[in-house]
Amino acid sequence: MNFEISKDPIDIQSVIDKVVQRNAGAITTFIGTVRELTKGKKTLYLIYEAYESMAVKKLEQIGAEIEERWPGAKVAITHRVGRLDITDIAVVIAVSTPHRADAYEANRHAIERIKEIVPIWKKEHWEDGEEWIGDQLEKVAYPTGKPEESDLNE
Amino acid sequence: MNKILFFAHLKDAVGEEFIQMDVSGKKVSEVKELIAKEYQLGKLESAMAAINEEFSSDDDLIQSGDEIAFIPPVSGG
Numbered sequence: 001m002n003f004e005i006s007k008d009p010i011d012i013q014s015v016i017d018k019v020v021q022r023n024a025g026a027i028t029t030f031i032g033t034v035r036e037l038t039k040g041k042k043t044l045y046l047i048y049e050a051y052e053s054m055a056v057k058k059l060e061q062i063g064a065e066i067e068e069r070w071p072g073a074k075v076a077i078t079h080r081v082g083r084l085d086i087t088d089i090a091v092v093i094a095v096s097t098p099h100r101a102d103a104y105e106a107n108r109h110a111i112e113r114i115k116e117i118v119p120i121w122k123k124e125h126w127e128d129g130e131e132w133i134g135d136q137l138e139k140v141a142y143p144t145g146k147p148e149e150s151d152l153n154e
Numbered sequence: 155m156n157k158i159l160f161f162a163h164l165k166d167a168v169g170e171e172f173i174q175m176d177v178s179g180k181k182v183s184e185v186k187e188l189i190a191k192e193y194q195l196g197k198l199e200s201a202m203a204a205i206n207e208e209f210s211s212d213d214d215l216i217q218s219g220d221e222i223a224f225i226p227p228v229s230g231g
Contacts (some may be wrong), residue, residue, distance in 0.1 A: 032231050049161060049162060049165075051159065051204075051223055051225065054208075054223065055230075057207055091230070115229075115230065115231045116228070118230050119161065119225050120231075121162035122159060124164070132163040132229075133229040137196065143179055
């Protein structure tokens with residue numbers, strides 16, 4: 001259960017505990033939090049939604065990518081769903097590796113991949129409206145109907 | 155029969171989390187066209203499709219019993 005979608009607040013320590021290992025010289029922890037201002041616009045709260053069964057599989061895929069690219073790495077990721085207020089924790093990623101440089105790099109890889117391949121969406125609620133983020137901004141388009149191979153398999 | 159799931163703005167537009175429809179034998183691209191017309195979803199083209207929880211291509215064929223999901227560009231993290 002190193003990769004989870006949670007309806008409840010995330011306990012940071014429990015995610016870290018999952019990657020503790022005797023061969024680790026470092027554990028890096030990434031904590032993603034809900035920001036109030038985006039380009040000057042004030043967010044009141046967010047709703048995160050997931051295709052939960054597939055999201056767990058894709059988080060596992062990210063873990064497998066990391067273990068292959070950074071030998072000896074252990075990974076745990078928990079992503080929250082539901083309503084989140086400003087400063088709430090949306091995602092916690094813990095990575096342990098024998099040496100510190102790898103722990104930083106592998107953790108960065110995990111959050112960037114989450115933003116590419118894990119089916120989770122956020123809906124921003126502002127004072128004057130609400131919007132699902134992703135499609136409307138058209139920051140990412142999939143002209144072939146799916147992410148390119150380079151997106152899916154690094 | 156196939157279960158077809160919608161998420162984020164697509165779910166809001168369709169008004170359902172999923173529908174049941176027999177689309178076996180059709181290509182993913184054909185299902186997209188069908189659904190886009192039925193529910194007047196202009197932006198379905200920018201969505202990915204997944205078959206049984208794995209990303210699929212427009213040319214993949216749907217089998218009976220497959221679970222299909224339309225996945226708008228993701229925004230987790």
